[in-house]
Amino acid sequence: MKNQKRTTIYDIAKKLNLNASSVSRALSNNNNVSAATRELVLKTAAELNYKQNSLASNLRRGHNKTIGVIVPHINQNFFADVIAGLEEVTYQQGYNLIICQSNESYTREVESVNTLINQHVSCIIISVSADFEDDSHLRNILAQGIQLIQFDRVADNLETFKVVNDNERASMEAVSHLITQGYQRIALLEGPQNLNIFKQRKDGYIAALKKHNFEVLPELMIENAWTKELGAIATRKLLNMPMPPDAIFASTSDFSALGVLEVAHKMGVMVPEKLGICGYSNEAFTEITTPSITTIDQHSVDMGKTIANLFFQEMGSEKEVRPKIVNIQPKLIVRSSTLKNKLGRSVR
Amino acid sequence: MKNQKRTTIYDIAKKLNLNASSVSRALSNNNNVSAATRELVLKTAAELNYKQNSLASNLRRGHNKTIGVIVPHINQNFFADVIAGLEEVTYQQGYNLIICQSNESYTREVESVNTLINQHVSCIIISVSADFEDDSHLRNILAQGIQLIQFDRVADNLETFKVVNDNERASMEAVSHLITQGYQRIALLEGPQNLNIFKQRKDGYIAALKKHNFEVLPELMIENAWTKELGAIATRKLLNMPMPPDAIFASTSDFSALGVLEVAHKMGVMVPEKLGICGYSNEAFTEITTPSITTIDQHSVDMGKTIANLFFQEMGSEKEVRPKIVNIQPKLIVRSSTLKNKLGRSVR
DNA sequence: TTTATATTCGCAATCGATTGCTTAGTAATT
DNA sequence: AATTACTAAGCAATCGATTGCGAATATAAA
DSSP: OTTOOOOOHHHHHHHHTOOHHHHHHHHTTOSSSOHHHHHHHHHHHHHTTOOOOHHHHHHHHTOOSEEEEEESOTTSHHHHHHHHHHHHHHHHTTOEEEEEEOTTOHHHHHHHHHHHHHTTOSEEEEOOOTTOOOSHHHHHHHHTTOEEEEESSOOTTSOSEEEEEOHHHHHHHHHHHHHHTTOOSEEEEOOOTTSHHHHHHHHHHHHHHHHTTOOOOGGGEESSOOSHHHHHHHHHHHHTSSSOOSEEEEOSOHHHHHHHHHHHHHHTOOTTTTOEEEOSBOOGGGGTSSSOOBEEEOOHHHHHHHHHHHHHHTTTSSSOOOOOEEEEOOEEEOOGGGOSSSTTOOOO | OTTOOOOOHHHHHHHHTOOHHHHHHHHTTOSSSOHHHHHHHHHHHHHTTOOOOHHHHHHHHTOOSEEEEEESOTTSHHHHHHHHHHHHHHHHTTOEEEEEEOTTOHHHHHHHHHHHHHTTOSEEEEOOOTTOOOSHHHHHHHHTTOEEEEESSOOTTSOSEEEEEOHHHHHHHHHHHHHHTTOOSEEEEOOOTTSHHHHHHHHHHHHHHHHTTOOOOGGGEESSOOSHHHHHHHHHHHHTSSSOOSEEEEOSOHHHHHHHHHHHHHHTOOTTTTOEEEOSBOOGGGGTSSSOOBEEEOOHHHHHHHHHHHHHHTTTSSSOOOOOEEEEOOEEEOOGGGOSSSTTOOOO
């Protein structure tokens, strides 16, 4: 079974008393072969169970119909969805995806970039890790003549194609919604501020408060509360304050919003009456908690498709194209956890 | 930016007045080079920002440190987790993953197999699509000398390495648990029976009933109820029967269990008092529904790791190894939705 | 000093497919 | 009949790294 010979175009050529070049041309639908020999070649190729060796073909042609993807974790919903969207489009174009996960580690991210460069991928699509340090490895991608698209978490001062969510606007919209619902003291759970997406969400929160002439209170902004557990801890602290917040915007993820909800339940704080809760990401479970959680949908599968289309449309053209930034508008999904005004929770 | 020249070993060789073979040997830590030249080569390689061309290397050496993975959907938790586990191990061995999704389509599955064969991957890891027709494409993988590991959904009559869950046992355990809790009429939501995993779960259900001398009632076994919507429809039908079930085992997925739960809520049927519910897969949300849902954990990340280890350990050896089947024991996670006996739902 | 052994390195073929160029053969044109 | 135009197919180089073999040089042994 091991290392057996696979049929090559030479095998086909020999069998038909042809030259390998003719076989190659026949298989690639090149017009420099007669219809008769093409037929013959295709027939014997099928008979001998010939499979093209993409390695050889790619080496010769100098490019690889393969796209590399680097994400922090493959099995986080957002990234899994983006990859699913990517695959959908790239598959149709005959491209393959090589997937790497950085595990939020900068070292691994750099290593992954290097293997992808070695593989001669046509494009690298990346969402940088949480302990992102500097962008030399990304610059190296460009230096090797490989296309680069950053998405979601992007290195701000590196000019490349980018597909991002308008985090600031979404965040602003969410907080405005809370204010409209009558919440007065709105707390924020923040993510690591070295990632631009979390900074933008914080900015949106602050902008919304200012717009409505609310005071921006540092004690209501909790750093690094981006897991369910950290969200729970932060909530306990917030609700035990002398003047506790009456709403919490878990800007990091729905998981931290879930932590908020659980603590509220345990402490007997009514949601949404006494505490409004808003998450981020529109994870499947936000629809089915009691009460269901208001959140922000990032159109993740579409994001994947957008990224892929960007590659095939914009970057496929021969002329040098200026890096473009695509801003996807996330959508606020209002559910029961913030509907203080219209009780009865009829909205789904 | 486009099509620029990348540095090759020839560039390094020329600069150092060496032959490319020496450069190659130096870079590959071959002992047939002096320490001095190795130093020199490594230094200039770094200076010139040399990156190995894996295409050329793989072509010459006849193998590709790449593993192909084909799953129905990348963004289903179970598969995403398995892939994450796979990546974890393969990364450490310097292997890359090429990911394809079949979208439950047989045609796409066959096409994906073909591209992976063309790519000369060392191994193909597959969980077959729902409309799996025949295994000729899988046999073709073996015929091309490529390793093959099937997991979860496997083609029964093809002898290859397999990593599966003991679905029948898990299913039996779940139903036995329901019986122990005092449920008397236990319904089953089935998945497509052309997939062996769903057949096994049904077998486990029947075996448990028989073991406890319960009657096996065809009217309580609902076919193809494997999404949330189909689960809901089935539940409505079941609960409107003259003699409705007092427990439903959604053997297909937690999503269908969720459909059951929602219908129960709407119809005012108390869970777990009047209706016990058990799902399958241990999706994240099962922990946080009200009541939380009893389910079965498949150790999905570990499964991925097991598969990868199987490849590196068993199949790496030169001697022909007999295909081996690894059976992973899923774990019943008892939560509130089936705790009729001990009310108060103190268990998490 | 001479012979034997070990190191280090170059030469050239190889992996399989592609492609520019050339040649042979056929058809069309005058 | 002769020249031109065109088609079909072969030749050989190429992509970049690897590797068996042999040559040259250095080192050790006699």
